[in-house]
Each structure stands twice: as C-alpha cells, then as structure tokens.
Amino acid sequence: MSTVKVITGNHAASFGARDSRAEVIAAYPITPQTQIVELLSEFCADGTLKAKFIKVESEHSAMAACIGASAAGVRAYTATSAHGLALMHEMLHWAANGRHPVVMANVNRAMGPPWSIWTDQNDSLAQRDTGWLQFYCESNQEVYDTTMIAFKACEQVLLPGMLVLDAFILSHTYEPVEMPDQELIDEFLPPFDPPYKMDLDDARAFGALTTPEWYMELRYLIQEAHEKALVTVREVEKEFGETFGRYYGTLELYRCDDAEEVILIAGSTASTAKDAVDIMRKGGRKIGLARIKLFRPFPNEEIRDIASRVNKMIVIDRNVSFGNQGIFFNEIKASLYSAKNRPPVYGFVAGLGGRDMKIDDITGIVEQADTCDIEEILWWGVKL
C-alpha cells in the first residue's frame, strides 16, 4: 500500500534515502539542508533504517566517508548545501573519478559573502565539471522520486549523482508526497552490487597512481559513462513511470507542441513559469516551457530538437558565471552551435540570493525579450 505524507522537500529527500535503503549516511549539518540528515539520523537511531550513520567534522569528511562506503560496495548517501558543497569539492572529484555512485541531495543556497541562506544555483553549478550527474527538482514529490531514480541510474553507470532542490521554496515547504509500497521500490531498486569493491581476500589499492600512459583512457571512460548515463537516466525514468505512474524526463516539455517561443528554466521556478505560460497563452502568445531536469549529462539533442521547432528561446538563470553570463544560457547556446535551426536565444539572470520569482517576473522577462538586444546580458529586476 502506498502512503501519502504532507512533508517538506527536505523530508522528502530523507524518505527518499530511507526507501532507497541507503546503508551508510555520513553528513555534517548546514542550513537549509540539516533537516534531511536529522530525520535520517532518527531513522537510523530507531531502527527504521538499517544504516550506519557516521557523524563527521566537515562536509569534506562526509563525502570521504561516503566514498569509502561506496568503495566497500555499500549504498552511500549524504546531503549538503552551498558552502558545505564547496568544502566537498575535492572529494566530489574523487567520487566521480573513482567511479563511486554516491547519491547526495544539495539544497541550492546562494554563496556568501554576504551571508545568505536563500536559494540560487551557483553552488551546484560551480561543481559542473566534477563528473557528477545533476538532477534539478521542481517539487517535493520529484525530490523523493529522484532519489531512487538517481541511485538506480548512478549505480548502473558507476557515477555519483546530485539531486538539487531549492532552499526554502522546496526545502522547507510542505507538499503531499506519495510513497509507494516498499516491496515495489525494492523491485525497482535492487541492492547495490558494484563490479569492483574493497575485498580483504583480494586487496588492491583504490585510486592509486596511474601514469600518463593510462590516465587519459580512464578519463575517456568517464566521458563514455556520462554519454551512457543520458540513455540510462531516460530508461530508468521510463521504468519508474511505468511502475509508479510519475514521469519527469531529462528535459521536460510543457505546452511546447505548437509553441513558437520557449522558456528554458530549472528548479522550482519552473512551476511558477508554467503558470505564467498558461496566462500568456490565454493572452494569445504561443509560448511553451522546457524544464532542464538533467544538467549533467546535458540533454543536448533534446535542446536542439526544441530549438528546431521555435522562433525564440528565453533562458532564465538563477545563477551567473561572472565575467560571462548565465550558466544555462551559455550551455544552451553551446548546444545550438551545431544545430541546423538556431533561433535567437535571450538570457536573463534573475532571482539570485532567493529574490522572489513571481508570475509577473516571468511574464515581464518574456515581454522584455521582445524588445531587447540579443547581445545584452540581462539582469532582471536589479536596482540600478
């Protein structure tokens, strides 16, 4: 029997890890993530979850412990946010390069200074090149579901995965979340069984020195695994959809069938933007929305496909790469360079540090894109 609980996005992540039967959880608290591991530590303490909870002195150690567990053939999970994620940076490379499919929730929080606890995407996007899969979630249900989708996909391709949820807008907001029957989940997500693990009877050094003669080949294997991951994630999403009735996809299209222009966006702001699309459609604009669920690997083909069907693309970035532009904006344009049809792409930086993104902001951005210059880097709503 499935159950429905009204819970926060943070607790949706905890329940997702519980129902994925994580076996080792190593974590360090940081706002606004703390509730995720708080509830998991309760599950471990009261025996609801048969897992080892390792308290550590930093996020760097949390990831190191998860890597150790994963190398020993155990399903490992952690959660962090912003500065915690930044402190993990070295170990993020280690997890991916060592091919340890650790799964982690990252609550998107703006980087300081100035200190901020509110949402934006610069923390996770700064980890773009570490080799992690990145899943951007729109709802608490999606956070729960994506935890097991991530474990399943990551364990197949032997890469770690980060699921990302917005600070407060998801992390501390209550929504109903349906949790399927554990038996069905167990069928969907069998125990972790890696091809190589630490084994006392066959002792080997993990991650040890490799000369220039072979380093590049190991990197090539990671690139291949990422290319495979794009297919694997789609297959796993499809299987999840068939089993549990919810399907997200890697680039979710909303009202795009006859759209002449499309908004590209990631995270919970996509929900607001969908409402804005409905309103603009009533006003006669043939507009749709493409939500970037999977950022790494990047769904290049799907981006090119939607580009081939519209006259204009509007990218809303809750992040910025200083000295250049919005990060999704940049990535999307890179996808399109080899496309036959390249509509004009407008990029807006908006909602940094948790500044509210309301329906009016989305419609305002779309209207401004009607008149602005494609070369401009547009900071929506910034006080000048």
Place this chain on the structure above:
Amino acid sequence: MSEAKFRGAHDLPPCSISVTHELTKTGNWRNSKPVFHKEKCIQCGICWKVCPNACIKLGEYPEWDMDYCKGCAVCAEECPKDAIEMEDERVMV
C-alpha cells in the same frame, strides 16, 4: 599479469583499481627493499595492514610481491619487532 592484456580504454577497469597493480609496476621505483627476518616475526599482520601498495600477502608469515613494493619502508617502520629491515638497492655506476 601480462601488459599485452591492455590495449586501450575498454580493457581497463572503470577506475584505477588494479591498474596500479597490473599496469604500473611500482617495484621499479625502489631504492631500498624490505628484508624479512622470520625468526623475529610474531605474525601480527601490521605490515600487511599498513603497506600502502597492498603488496604484502599474509600467509602464515608475510610475503612480499616485489613487482609492486615501492620501497617506502612503512612496513619496516611499523613492525613492532624490527623483523623488517630496509636494504639499499641503489647501484653506483
């Protein structure tokens, strides 16, 4: 392990596990080698545990795989009974 087994990326394991062992013979790096004095050994297994290259096998007594022993002397340093002694292997020319 013959090196011919590895021709390209797809012959490798996904990470550098075993690559070290099968492709990088760290024994080439050695300046000095561990010499074992069996009569002093109490079979505690500490050397096996501390060797960073996992090149000590633990049978009844420790056994060294000199293809991979890089001569770091950690085993000799940690042995509680001084049963391992490092011997200079450098050849002067």
